[in-house]
Amino acid sequence: MPQPAKPQPLREVLKQLFPNQCLLCGQPGQTTCKPCLAGLPWLEHCCQRCALPLSSRAELCAHCLREPPVFQHCLCLWRYEFPINGLIQRFKYQANRDARTFLETQLSRAVGIYLAQCDRAYDAVLAVPSHPLRRFRRGYNPSYQLAKAVSQYCQCPHTQALGKSRWSHSQQGLNRKQRLKNLSGSFSVHGPVAGQRLLLIDDVMTTATTANVISELLLNHGATSVDIACLARTPQHMSS
Template sequence: MVYKSIGRYLSQRIARCLLCGDTCGHDSGLCQPCQRELPQLGDACQRCALPLPPAAHTCPGCLQHPPAFASARAAWHYAFPVGQLIQRFKYRGDLAAGFSLARLAAPRLLPPDDAPDLLLPLPLHWRRYWQRGFNQAQVIAAELSRQWHIPLAPRLLRKTSAGHRQQQLNRAQRLRNLEHSFTVRGPVAGMHIGLVDDVITTGATLEAASRALLAAGAARISAYALARTP
């Protein structure tokens, strides 16, 4: 039902901006002045999307311990007003906010010469899915798939362990928490996989999912997210 409602929403133009409430003629649901307020992510680590000073390409963490995924891209800093829109989307069921960000992020995230073969949303454990009622990464990935014309496989990757909540854990603790928590349920051998999530924090969830996909034969993993934390 959630994804059918997203389909109905795609066919409509939002009359009022989701942020300021003014008349909005843009099909993303955010008016042009509010779009200009979104904190665009400029210089960032090519491996994990961590914000970096100008001219830097790779962060010290990725130089010392390269992640399993080959690259990561995020459209914005996790800051006002993007952070507030993601909170509304993820925890209050505001699908319009999630779709609006995904629609605006899609043209910013895909490099012109490096498209993945298949898009996979990072899955939720069934208990978390039952509590929330939808997977925020799948909503985002569906819009990226639509704009990029890349197949979406929402059930190929499965989260088999709920683990502990991640918010208060550092990267090493998150990796231990997520160890062996993903299983691959379809063929990925030789494929360039695009993993999609809402926010990249430490990259530990992407790391665990990437390890599972590489172990199943995937050739390369690229990560895409709406926002990156500092």
Template sequence: MLAPWLYDFPVDSLIARFKHNGKWPLGRLMAELLAQFLQHRFDEGLSRPDYLVPVPLASRRFRQRGYNQAAMLADWLGKELHLPVDERHVLRTRETPNQQGLDAKARKRNLRGAFALVDTDWLRGKHLALVDDVLTTGSTADVIARLLTSAGASRVDVYCLARTPKPGD
């Protein structure tokens, strides 16, 4: 999991404005900084993925917001890093209650059966990178990564703007 920031002030406010208030220039700026962070890692020897895969948004949340912030981040990252983005093959199959405020166990339970793959031939042997805005417990990323690797992906990385601080951070 690669994230340049901790989900703490002021980054949490910037992400919230992008995610919930449609402040796309903030999202674009953070995506450009994430791209620089990742490019530095690639230059140091981190393997570049074959595809960026945004975490799909529940359709109800998409209707409310009008956009999927993870897909926007993936598109911006793809342009900056010259990587293809695949939004068509990982689907959100059911609505789930909001993850905010749930502990790790409740998050995993909440996500059971929430994602599915369409046409897995494209991913066999591929190195993929999931893209999301924030990694809290890692439950969403873990569920999708397991789904992708069980279908044949050789490796799944996770790229986020920020992760929640762990004790001692």
């Protein structure tokens, strides 16, 4: 069970004095003021399959043309750059409730719009799981919070069919072979996914290796399809 966010008394006092402040520039007004919202690094052009930021008008990145991932589509909101990286870190590592509300709302709306535009539906939403020890240290799993919010907004069941059975070290700085070795056997499926169209939620997608490994596992357990939704994407592909 996720632990509630730790209270931050000073922040609460400031919030009472200045009830509405922009999360990014601190100006009084809306939680995120219009100029700050417009200035976020929205991911406008990216690979239709893995959401890798692209400078050209191509639909797929060179990696997906050569060896596409097993998931069908990745919906991603931003490039992982300033200032959204700071906001995501406040959500992930400081349990900042305003950042969390903003990010949950943005991702939920984006998934809702995507479903309406593409006339798609999911049978279940699930989060990239974190190891119990990491959850204990952090107090909660950010992807789980996002998945719950998306599930409620889109009125799609939230399932916890995925587990993280083995500790894996951070994927940062590892090459493709090392990342696959680091992740192999670390996830497990312990709920029904057969015949389901699934939406897997992650907070930040770096190389897409984790998303691909989990998607493969879900498909091997009979899932019909897996899509990914995440907040932000770094410009690195799993094959690099």
